[in-house]
Amino acid sequence: MTSKIKYQKNYTEFNETYQLVLPLSLEGFVPDDDSVRLLSHELEELDYTLLYKAYSSKGRNPAVDPKTMFKILTYAYSQNIYSSRKIEQACRRDINFMWLLAGQKAPDHSTIARFRTGFLAEACEDLFYQMVRRLKDAEELSMETVFIDGTKLEACANKYTFVWKKSVGKWEEKMFHKIQEAVRLLNHDYMQSFTVNAESRAQDLQKISDYLEEKCQQDGTEFVYGRGRRKSKNQKYLELFQRFRERQVTYDWHTASFHGRNNYCKTDPDATFMHMKDDHMRNAQLKPGYNIQIGVDSEYIVSADVFQDRNDVWTLVPFLKMMDKKLGFRYPSVTADSGYESEEGYTYLRSSGQKPYIKPQTYEKWKKRSFKQDISKRENMGYDKETDTYTCHAGKKLKALFVKKQKSKSGYESEVTVYECEDCANCPHKEKCTRAKGNKRLYISKSFLEKRQESYENILSETGIQYRMNRSIQVEGAFGVLKNDYEFQRFLLRGKTKVKLEILLLCMGYNLNKLHAKIQKERTRTYLFEVQSA
Known part of the structure; x- marks a missing residue:
């Protein structure tokens, strides 16, 4: 009769012996032309002063060096790994991640999450634009024109927690009429002269509630609850105006959260409900999301930003201003599709000395x-x-x-x-x-x-035709890679700041993969695709 099988937590106690075949160094396991080597080299050259400032000079040192953590996070995003738990698993099992750690202990998922949402929040944008300037110094950017386009990505939020500005205004107005009637009855019953103004509703309701609380204390009002118990006049009025005030505070909170939008999401107030191009039901329903804008030059993403506007037309001018500030240089021309056409955009481009290659809407x-x-x-x-x-x-x-x-x-x-x-x-x-x-x-x-006629003539020129062809290849191609090849169609973090952090990490991983591909295919310092003759 066989003995009973007994399992235990420590599997090495099973007494099975294996010959150690791994070398003491992992260097030989990483191919000479692997992208992780290029990533480590490029990120090693960046200035991490801003990142190290996020750490306190007092207390214990971080478990993993911040520079190494940034390399791990960037490499993870370049390899379609976004979850902190999956990044932790990769650090324990993947040779490339172990090589980046260089003997340091693999960080756990909570350490990775804290680093991404806390320490890296302010430094990531600076590191991204340092990388873009390195590409410029290496003559990898054409510096002729920037191709601009946008896409909508779903936020990490519940799609049924929407708040509509029109509905809030309608219900607030209905409640205001009820408040006026209740104030009229209150003044009649208590011989008072309270008023509730539209501009200071919450404060006026608070004054009435304070008066009624004092009145209840003076009269020794006994508060009763439950079926069959008759409430006093004081209690009825006090509860009524307290409900009015609570609802008014809620409406004020909703109004403050719109920020010029006509809706927002409760689980991520920065997200706006937008029509996505497609969803699992294939009915393009409204979902909470962000409008992601990127600028591409020579197949590299040179700028990225997050907007709450559903329409691209209002994003062009602020996006160009942000690019000028972060890049430290200005492109002589801008190429975009018809969704960006506006008089304001044309005026800004003319004032900044940039040539427009924007297709007219018609x-x-x-x-x-x-x-x-x-x-x-x-x-x-x-x-x-x-x-x-x-x-x-x-x-x-x-x-x-x-x-x-x-x-x-x-x-x-x-x-x-x-x-x-x-x-x-x-x-x-x-x-x-x-x-x-x-x-x-x-x-x-x-x-x-x-101004439209000027842009129209520009896009019909030989240069304009080449720019328009390259715009559809380069910037729309970049979104195709990010959303389909990288399978990034929904953010993991909430809030505009953290969402921007995610998209910058993704763009950085994309740029390093693009640089690696160009080096391996001997296509470095190539900028524009040529128009094929018929």
Whole structure:
């Protein structure tokens, strides 16, 4: 009869002997052309002063040197490993991670998480742009143009915890009417003169609650609860106004969390609900996310930022300003798709001396026959520059009436000239030309049209055609690699600061992998793909 099998925690006690085959050094296990060697070399040359300042000079030393921890984290992101627990596992099992540790003890997941969200938060951006400047010094960047594009990535948040600005305003207004009625009854019953103003609702409600609390103490009011117990007038009023105040504080909190947006997410207040391109149900439903903007030059990501705006048009100017500040140099031209076109963007590019290669929003429509035959469009009307008039399909003049000023969401002010047709009555083409009951009007920004024409001519040049082709290859290709090859489609951390930290680590890993691929394929110092002749 066989003896019972007994298991124990220490597996070496099973008395099975193995011959040690690993060498004392791991150097021979890492190939000479492995990307981890390049990563270690490139990151070794960076200045880590800002990172070391995040650590206290007092107390014990960190378990793993901060420079080594940064190498491990960057290499993990370059190898599609994002979870702190999986990074810990890689440090214990993966030869490349062991080689980076260079004999140091493998950090546990909590140490990795604390380093990523705490110590690295401020230094990561500085280290990323140091790496970009190294690429510039190595002549890996063309310095001709920067390709800009954006994508939406899902936040680490519950998709059912949305708060809508319109709904908050509606319910707050309904409650305000109830408050006014309750204040009127309170003043009548207690012979008081309380008021609740729209600008100071919470403070006014607090004053009323304080008065009612004092009144309850003076009258010795006994508070009762439960079924069949009749509440006193003092208790009813006090509980009513306390509920009003609690709800008002909640509404004020919601209003303060919008930051100019029309919604936010409760589990990650920095996230905005956006239409993602696709989801598991393939119905493009609203999800909490961030608008990620990147600038690409010579296939390298030279800049990255996180925005809460769903529309790319409001991100261009702040993104370019951030690039100028962080990079320390300015690109002579900017290439972007039609989603970035605006008068504000054109004006900024002209003031900064940068040449725009931005496709007009109506560029594709201009090619269609239906657009060319649409008599309501300004482009299909004759224009006389001397008299500043347009001629419609019926041969009638549209004259300038007045100029009005419009202010955009960002505060940019533009001038719009309003043109009106001299007489649309009894015109046989009116149904195809306008839906207005009166005469047809055109709203035209002359400054915008002039700047748009300049950009349109730029993209039609040989250089513009090459830039547009490279934009679709380089910047959209970079997003394709990050989202599909790297499988990064949802953030692990919450809050705009931490989300930016994640995207910078991802971009840094992408750049190092790109540099490694270019070196191995002998493609260094190649900048633009050539346009293939037909």
